[in-house]
Amino acid sequence: xxxxxxxxxxxxxxxxxxxxxxxxxxxxxxxxxxxxxxxxxxxxxxxxxxxxxxxxxxxxxxxxxxxxxxxxxxxxxxxxxxxxxxxxxxxxxxxxxxxxxxxxxxxxxx
Numbered sequence: 850x851x852x853x854x855x856x857x858x859x860x861x862x863x864x865x866x867x868x869x870x871x872x873x874x875x876x877x878x879x880x881x882x883x884x885x886x887x888x889x890x891x892x893x894x895x896x897x898x899x900x901x902x903x904x905x906x907x908x909x910x911x912x913x914x915x916x917x918x919x920x921x922x923x924x925x926x927x928x929x930x931x932x933x934x935x936x937x938x939x940x941x942x943x944x945x946x947x948x949x950x951x952x953x954x955x956x957x958x959x
Contacts, residue, residue, distance in 0.1 A: 858915065865908035866901070874901065878912070887923035894920070 859878050863871045877897045884890035894916065902909045912919075922929075 858911065858919065862908045862911050865911060866905050870905075874908075877901075882919065882922075887920065890920055890923060 859875065862878060863875060866874055877900065880893040881890055881897065884893055898909050898913060
């Protein structure tokens, strides 16, 4: 649920910005939630607010209103971050099952 929130949040933020700036802004947003530490993430978050806040107040407002929720996964152990960050939680949970069923010839077919 949290990751889906993050994916939709990114889209909502970018929609409040001009198309010409969206690719660059998307990279800065990804730096926030792909940072190695919570401190780096906060630094990237503050950079985004500073870089875009004056011209694109609406877009920055969409990000800052949920700051605590968006950064809450850093409260979990680092080994869980990869699974929390994935856009499809089922993909990470069932990856081994999918791997085994693809290798079995007649599995999932009549």
